[in-house]
Amino acid sequence: MQNSMIKKLSILSPILILILWEMLSRFHIIDERLFSSPLLILKVMLPLLISGELLFHMWISIKRIILGFLLGAVPGMVLGLSMGLFPFVRSFFQPLVSATFPIPKLALMPLILIIFGLGEVSKLVIIALGVFYLVLINTMSGVLNIEQIYLDVAKNYGAGKKEFYLTVAFPGALPMIFAGFKVAMGTALLLIVAAELSAAKAGIGWMIWRAYDMFDIETMFSALIVMSFLGFIFSYGLDLIEKLVIPWKNTEAE
Amino acid sequence: MPCHDTYIIKLENVSKVFKLDSSYIKALEDLNLSIYNGEFLCIVGPSGCGKSTLLRILAGLEEHTSGNLTIKREPSDKPLNSMVFQGDSLFPWMTVIDNASYGLKMQGVSKKERYEIAGEYLSKMGLEGFEKAYPHQLSGGMRQRVSVARAFASDPEILLMDEPFGSLDEQNKIILQQELLKIWEETRKTTIFVTHSIDEALLLGDRVIVMTTIPGKVKSVIEVNLSRPRDFSEIRSDSTFIALYQKIWRELREEVISDAVKTNL
Numbered sequence: 021m022q023n024s025m026i027k028k029l030s031i032l033s034p035i036l037i038l039i040l041w042e043m044l045s046r047f048h049i050i051d052e053r054l055f056s057s058p059l060l061i062l063k064v065m066l067p068l069l070i071s072g073e074l075l076f077h078m079w080i081s082i083k084r085i086i087l088g089f090l091l092g093a094v095p096g097m098v099l100g101l102s103m104g105l106f107p108f109v110r111s112f113f114q115p116l117v118s119a120t121f122p123i124p125k126l127a128l129m130p131l132i133l134i135i136f137g138l139g140e141v142s143k144l145v146i147i148a149l150g151v152f153y154l155v156l157i158n159t160m161s162g163v164l165n166i167e168q169i170y171l172d173v174a175k176n177y178g179a180g181k182k183e184f185y186l187t188v189a190f191p192g193a194l195p196m197i198f199a200g201f202k203v204a205m206g207t208a209l210l211l212i213v214a215a216e217l218s219a220a221k222a223g224i225g226w227m228i229w230r231a232y233d234m235f236d237i238e239t240m241f242s243a244l245i246v247m248s249f250l251g252f253i254f255s256y257g258l259d260l261i262e263k264l265v266i267p268w269k270n271t272e273a274e
Numbered sequence: 275m276p277c278h279d280t281y282i283i284k285l286e287n288v289s290k291v292f293k294l295d296s297s298y299i300k301a302l303e304d305l306n307l308s309i310y311n312g313e314f315l316c317i318v319g320p321s322g323c324g325k326s327t328l329l330r331i332l333a334g335l336e337e338h339t340s341g342n343l344t345i346k347r348e349p350s351d352k353p354l355n356s357m358v359f360q361g362d363s364l365f366p367w368m369t370v371i372d373n374a375s376y377g378l379k380m381q382g383v384s385k386k387e388r389y390e391i392a393g394e395y396l397s398k399m400g401l402e403g404f405e406k407a408y409p410h411q412l413s414g415g416m417r418q419r420v421s422v423a424r425a426f427a428s429d430p431e432i433l434l435m436d437e438p439f440g441s442l443d444e445q446n447k448i449i450l451q452q453e454l455l456k457i458w459e460e461t462r463k464t465t466i467f468v469t470h471s472i473d474e475a476l477l478l479g480d481r482v483i484v485m486t487t488i489p490g491k492v493k494s495v496i497e498v499n500l501s502r503p504r505d506f507s508e509i510r511s512d513s514t515f516i517a518l519y520q521k522i523w524r525e526l527r528e529e530v531i532s533d534a535v536k537t538n539l
Contacts, residue, residue: 169363176333176357177377177428187376191367268367268408 056237064238065245078246081216081224084140085208085254088147093204096155097197103156104163105189117156125150125207126214138219143212150211151204158200162193195269198262205254209247224250281346282432282464283309283332288341289489290327301327303489304341314458314465316475318522319485319493320530325468326360328490329436332466333357347431353381356430358421358438364409370396370420371405377428388427395423398457415446422450426457433458433465439474451477452506459503472522476515477506484525487533494525 038058044050045057052060068074103110103117129146136142166189174188216225224243231240262269290302301324309315319325330336331343333355347354356377364373375383375392383391393405399419409417418438425433439447455478458465469475475482475498482496500514509515 169359169361170365172335172357173359173363173365173376175335176355177424178353178380180380183380187368187379188365191365194367266367268410 054237056241061238061241061245064236065242068239068242074242074246077222077224077227077243078250080222081212081250084143084215084223085147085212085250088144088212089151089205089208091144092148092151092208093155093201096152096200096204097159100156100159100197100200101163101185101190101193104160104193105185110160117153121153121157125211129214129218133218143215143220146215147208147211150207154204154207155197155200158203159193159197162196162200163189165196166192194266198258198266201258202255205258206251209251209254213247280311281308282311283307283346284342284344286342286344288331288338288343290324290331290336291339300489302331302338303491305491307483307492309464309466312462312464313480314467314478315481315483316467316469316479317483317485318469318472318475318526319490320487320526320533321470323485323487323529324490325485326436328485329357329434329466329468332432333434350431351381353377353428353430355432355434356425356428357434357436358418358425360436360438360440362409362414362417364417364420364424366409369406369408370401370412373409373420374423374427376424377430381428391429392423392427395427395457396420399423399453415442415450418442418450419453422454422457426461426463431464433463435465435467437468437470440470447474448506454478455502455504472519472526473510475522476500476518477504477509482518482522484522484529487529493529496522 041055042058045052045055045060065074099109099113103113125146128149132142132145132149136145170188170192174184179187212223213225213228216223217229220226224246227243228240228247231237231243285305285307288302288305289300292299292301305328317325317328327336331338335357345354365376368376371389371392372379374396375388378388378391379385389405396402396405396419399422401416401419401423404412404416409420412420418441422438425435439450442450451474458478467475467478472482479498482498484493484496485491486493496518498518500509500512
């Protein structure tokens, strides 16, 4: 009884907000030209959806996010594992990582455009950069924080170096690696909008900036809704993959 | 009774010093001890006396600082030792059968064969049907059974046990002690068992070593002249058991009290 009430509440709140928004706009309490209204947005969004325009831009952005993510996550994981496992790799790369990590990735955008040009590559690179550091740092601390007793067990039962990496270090670090993926995905969504601001011809980020140029508030809101949807499916997808890859973390004991 | 002239491990004046920041802590000092082939040796001592350190040195997880450690072994493919650790030591990311067969995997035994061997020890420990479960799905007692199965399955020459049942409730402890003895009597592996319970030491061991407070050395060696197989429900009222219990308790009591005095100063 109590539970179903609570569930109903969480469905009710967005509906209430939408109704409130519509009313405020209708009664001109807020400026309709700036804040639009749910019905006006729907009127613009539906044709965009049916014509396939929205899906087209969505697809472009999804491709960039996935490619950029992989481009950053794979090297980040490899270097993070190596830095966690080998002290000499760690001492070599640690100062470089510490020095470059705090630079806001957006600040690198102009440099990346100069180096990689206005094409597709610069967009992937900026996303990859943001993802790379977060995955690297999480993976490394995942390896470094494996409990001592697991290292003792591996040693006592005669695990060689290679066996140790495969049976203890990598699986032991996996939960932290996935935590890194999730944070990195948030950053990737942030960076796609910035990347599509400059010199893009398509994509959800581009739609937002174009709507800004045209003062087309309804299209802008439509793109924002798609953005939030993208965030939802990517985090849902990562959760799904995590459950498949880390079945032992699935149900917490007690 | 084990034959007392064939030692498998001999410790001569073994010391271990830990460096902690700028101070040094002497965990073991001039420890002398022979461990004989096929015996069940229990080590009791006040907490923090270096029992676990001694075991970790024997397991090759720590290096002793000075003295001689001789381990006599005939050439064989068997691993020298397997340890049952205190507390949770199963890999959470492996199923029960993969955990139990971990030592065999490291020895390069084929998957089919190692599952067969590990499965046998798992069913001896009453874990049939749980092979594919993950450790977090088991109770603490069941997890410790898997640890014991893992140690036996890898078929070492020496079994090392560091208070393996310390965190279990009384009923589970008794059942596991009995199961351990049952498997041990089939295999008669040299076993070194660290515990803080006098009861446990007398129920299981051929000899009981009492250690002093830190820095740990051997205070006394007590032969447990109780026949095997031992019946756990009857042995406690045996007059030899009671006499040995009192003897060990007197030895331990001195150490515990002197330790308490030291720490209060």
